[in-house]
Amino acid sequence: MSGRSFNIRNGFLTVKLRLTLWYVLILTVVLVGFSTLLVWNLRQSMYRQADALLKAQAAQLLAEVEAENGRIRLPEIQEITATGTLAAFYDTSGRKVDGAWLKDLLPAQITPTIGCFIQKEKSGDWLVSTSRVQEGEEVLGWLRLVRSLETEERTRERLITILLLAVPLTILGASGGGYFLARKALSPIDAITNTARTISRGNLSERVGGPGTNDELGRLAATFDEMLDQLERNFKRQQQFTADASHELRTPIAIIRAQAEEALSKNHSVEEYKDALEVIHQQAERMSRLVRQLLFLARSDSGQEVLQKETVDVSQLVEIVAEEMGQMAASKGVELTTVLCGKPLELYGDQSKLVQLLVNLVDNAIKYTPTGGRVTISARQKENALELQVTDTGIGIPKEHQEHVFERFYRVDKARSSDTGGTGLGLAICRWIAEAHGGSINVDSEPGRGTTFTVHLPYRRV
DSSP: OOHHHHOTTTTOSOHHHHHHHHHHHHHHHHHHHHHHHHHHHHHHHHHHHHHHHHHHHHHHHHHHOEEETTEEEOOOOHHHHTTTEEEEEEETTSOEEEEOOGGGTOOSOOOOOSEEEEEEETTEEEEEEEEEEEETTEEEEEEEEEEEOHHHHHHHHHHHHHHHHHHHHHHHHHHHHHHHHHHHHTHHHHHHHHHHHHHHTTOTTOOOOOOSOSSHHHHHHHHHHHHHHHHHHHHHHHHHHHHHHHHHHHHHHHHHHHHHHHHHHSOOOHHHHHHHHHHHHHHHHHHHHHHHHHHHHHHHHHTOOOOOOEEEEHHHHHHHHHHHHHHHHHHHTOEEEEEEOSSOOEEEEOHHHHHHHHHHHHHHHHHTSOTTOEEEEEEEEETTEEEEEEEEOSSOOOHHHHTTTTSTTOOSOHHHHHHHTOOSOHHHHHHHHHHHTTOEEEEEEETTTEEEEEEEEEOBOO
16 A cells, blocks of 8 residues: 555645545444444333333233232233233242243242343343232232343344444445545645646746635635735736846946947047046946935835834925925026925924935926926825925826826836936835825826825824
8 A cells, every 4th residue: 555645644645535534434433323322222212112011011910910818819811921921920939820931931030029120041131020919018929021022132133234234335425425525625725736836837827716605715715816916916017127127227337338438449538538437427326326226125125124213393304305406406497495384293204214205206396397497395284194295397297197107117208217317216216105104195297287296194293
């Protein structure tokens, strides 16, 4: 016999077989217990019926006994013996007065004992009933009735024979049915296993499907499919992220290489070398910014980017960003203004991350706002939230692009983004920072009229 199939200790017995064996074991215990109880109850019932019959017959005979002056006149007992019951009358000395010769059946003479009992003899089991024959308080003799229990024993033995045949057949049939049901019930597990094997070979599009039921296995299959959906989405996102990152890094590297090769190919003037180095420096800065953003998103995805929360003065936060971005706005000819409500506002968050969020939004606003335009940073309390807004009078974002601008490496105009040095990661970082603070960010824009980015954050009342 194969040790792999039936080695329970090493865990090679399948779940289906284990369930079937447990089912068969429990069923066997139940059937054996039920059969034993059935045989015992049948025997007790038949013995009670025989006992009741003997008592009734004894009462009938005793009612017909006539006693006078210490002498008894015995009734006819033919009707009793015709039913299979043997009857005998004894006097007080133990001598048989009338009836069957019971000594042949019961060789061991019994001291008269009132009541019924079972006497086991070589000839079989006998039910014995002994009653007093008396006149008033005087005992005149004894009435003994004896009935063979052979019929009852044969009935019991036939039942035992039937059960000995029926119980194993029932267990055999139940084991086959139990295995079939276990196999059918656990079929989603097999489907999950097969799907997992397929996935391990790199095919993330496979799904279990499941039985479509709302039981435990149905919910397991549905949950497994949901996990696969999430895994596939994350895997595709990771592939896209890697491809986009590679593409973004390839462009500045190619520019740096081309500038270096051109500079080394022949002698140039100092001004030409300076221009080449300026381009190389710009592309190196772009690569450095891209790598920092990639590392930030990688840490945030892995849970390593932790917020250092503290009480943040919102007015001070806005002023820091306005001061940091003021020179960039001035060089572009864009007016940068701030609008704050009169009362002090505070929130509980990571000040450096919140500065980064606003800087990214203001940086985008300045880049895409033409000279003479205006960028406004505002903060106000709105119901139970703190609302930060960056509004510009720039070129705007078409409606069909607005729901995608927070996706990684998404650009409304790739050529325009390349000219401004954008990486397509700034708004994705803004969304992560807002959500990490328990808030949200959204965009409202109209092409040719400007864009407003609104950040909602939990408000801390001063």
